[in-house]
Amino acid sequence: MKRSLTKKERLARPKDIQRLFLEGRKVRVKGAGLTFIENGRDYCRILFVVPRSIKSKVERNRLKRVARECVRLQKDLLPPGYDLALILFPGDYLYEARMEQFRSLLKAAELVGEMDRIS
Template sequence: MEINSISKNTFKKHERLKLRKDFKNIFENGKSIQNSYLVILYVNNGLDYSRYGFSIKKKFGKAVKRNRLKRWLREIIRNNKGIIPKGFDYLIIARKHLSKDFDNILFTELKDELLKLFVRINDEKNSNVSD
């Protein structure tokens, strides 16, 4: 394994949403897109890279389950940055249906569901540009 290939697929600190004002901005000004497992709120951030935040309620399950989901989501994003539209702040929210099915769902299924949402965002972004 080459060191160069590892460094390209990292999830850097500047790509994480941590500040309350950033989350508040997404809730107030963002658009949403959803499926049965996830909701993605997104807003243009004016940067040349995207930033990501995660919201998983305590009702989702114990800390082990919530942390596993966050690790999975970060891993999906880390390996698929080429598909995800750049220049947005994203807030990914887990829905109740995912908490019920999480013990039976495979990583690849969750990956497919999340990437479908990002493709929809990309399609919506491209259709707005052409208008």
Template sequence: MRRNLTKNEIVKRQPEIDRIFKTGKTQSCRGLKLVVSKNDLGLDRIVVIPVRHFGNSVQRNRIRRQIKEIWRKEKPRMIPGYDFAFVVYPGKVLENEIQTKQLISLCEKAGVFLQLEDIPIV
């Protein structure tokens, strides 16, 4: 089973990122902001943006990897067809369990999770 994200699941172009921020709805919690925008592709895509003064490059890349991994694990529960932009702010480094709870609560607030009756049984 493939454990990383495909190229189609990552938003890279600046016009696409700008569209997410213009048309998206925002949810936030301590140290993390989520902007969700509908797309016409039928699949979910993600971009993780640490703010300018977020540590050094090692810390910025680490937080990108951590959030993408949490998102990848939770992706089967999500409604397809959305673009996600996570903006990460500097602060105390949180444990993985706390980051996971934050990300899940932001996605629940945004209303992008499938309802229990919509989840396919595998």
């Protein structure tokens, strides 16, 4: 599987985003949240959300870069056919902590099968 995060794998249409937040299931772990819904496609689409309570644009963009990298490296864990919104909350989380949060969110959402696939 290709490791890049392509344009078609990014959720961008306002109508799709609104549907995701209105009808999607939500799970949360400390420092992050995940909202997801089935999309009927043979691939996943993802949206990265960082709250405006983080005043610095630089910090918000950094959080999104780290999140994109976490997803890019672990996207083979995602089952096809879902729209996802990865919501990152403020905090002093290093890259490794964000990776663990993403794994925990997938497990909590029951989007991955066996735990040994994520380790």
